[in-house]
Amino acid sequence: DTEVTQTPKHLVMGMTNKKSLKCEQHMGHRAMYWYKQKAKKPPELMFVYSYEKLSINESVPSRFSPECPNSSLLNLHLHALQPEDSALYLCASSQGSGGRHADTQYFGPGTRLTVL
Amino acid sequence: GENVEQHPSTLSVQEGDSAVIKCTYSDSASNYFPWYKQELGKRPQLIIDIRSNVGEKKDQRIAVTLNKTAKHFSLHITETQPEDSAVYFCAALKRNYGQNFVFGPGTRLSVLP
Numbered sequence: 001d002t003e004v005t006q007t008p009k010h011l012v013m014g015m016t017n018k019k020s021l022k023c024e025q026h027m028g029h030r031a032m033y034w035y036k037q038k039a040k041k042p043p044e045l046m047f048v049y050s051y052e053k054l055s056i057n058e059s060v061p062s063r064f065s066p067e068c069p070n071s072s073l074l075n076l077h078l079h080a081l082q083p084e085d086s087a088l089y090l091c092a093s094s095q096g097s098g099g100r101h102a103d104t105q106y107f108g109p110g111t112r113l114t115v116l
Numbered sequence: 117g118e119n120v121e122q123h124p125s126t127l128s129v130q131e132g133d134s135a136v137i138k139c140t141y142s143d144s145a146s147n148y149f150p151w152y153k154q155e156l157g158k159r160p161q162l163i164i165d166i167r168s169n170v171g172e173k174k175d176q177r178i179a180v181t182l183n184k185t186a187k188h189f190s191l192h193i194t195e196t197q198p199e200d201s202a203v204y205f206c207a208a209l210k211r212n213y214g215q216n217f218v219f220g221p222g223t224r225l226s227v228l229p
Contacts, residue, residue, distance in 0.1 A: 104165060
């Protein structure tokens with residue numbers, strides 16, 4: 001299995017809702033990432049988990065809360081979002097250890113989030 | 117921190133011609149440079165990458181060159197085809213700094229039939 005999967009594909013939520021985005025990989029990768037991508041912009045790193053521990057948090061507002069239940073799963077919990085948070089949310093994974101392909105990131109298809 | 121610039125922002129070529137996209141980075145400690153292709157509504161897909169200990173890498177019609185002294189790297193696509201039309205992103209990574217990729221702003225490539 002060489003894929004990163006994400007659910008749901010699309011999500012529409014109000015500013016008072018609580019929802020979660022899910023990401024899964026079965027490549028044995030030990031690093032997983034959340035990115036936010038606005039239209040016509042590059043992916044912007046939000047969080048990095050390495051060996052199930054949060055290693056980078058790029059000053060993301062607390063209304064986004066990541067969780068890594070195990071080495072294959074990554075969640076992003078959403079609460080009290082703003083309309084400007086509407087974007088494509090991409091998950092990625094990489095081997096996260098030494099080796100020739102350790103740094104190569106594989107992206108999931110993304111969740112297109114709309115906040116009303 | 118790292119800053120990655122990418123040029124041009126848009127590029128139109130005739131089918132069969134070559135396309136070149138150039139990126140510059142600011143941090144000399146960066147040591148891994150991937151290129152991603154993103155079609156409309158789809159995920160970024162890795163097309164080629166290069167490490168700082170290599171000057172050039174080629175994979176069929178795609179090649180990447182790296183000039184560490186000048187801190188720039190370039191993507192070369194030869195014999196372009198309409199299906200090469202997409203947005204291309206370069207990125208730079210400092211391997212020992214928490215795997216924090218910094219992406220360039222992207223180049224929209226259009227291959228005209």
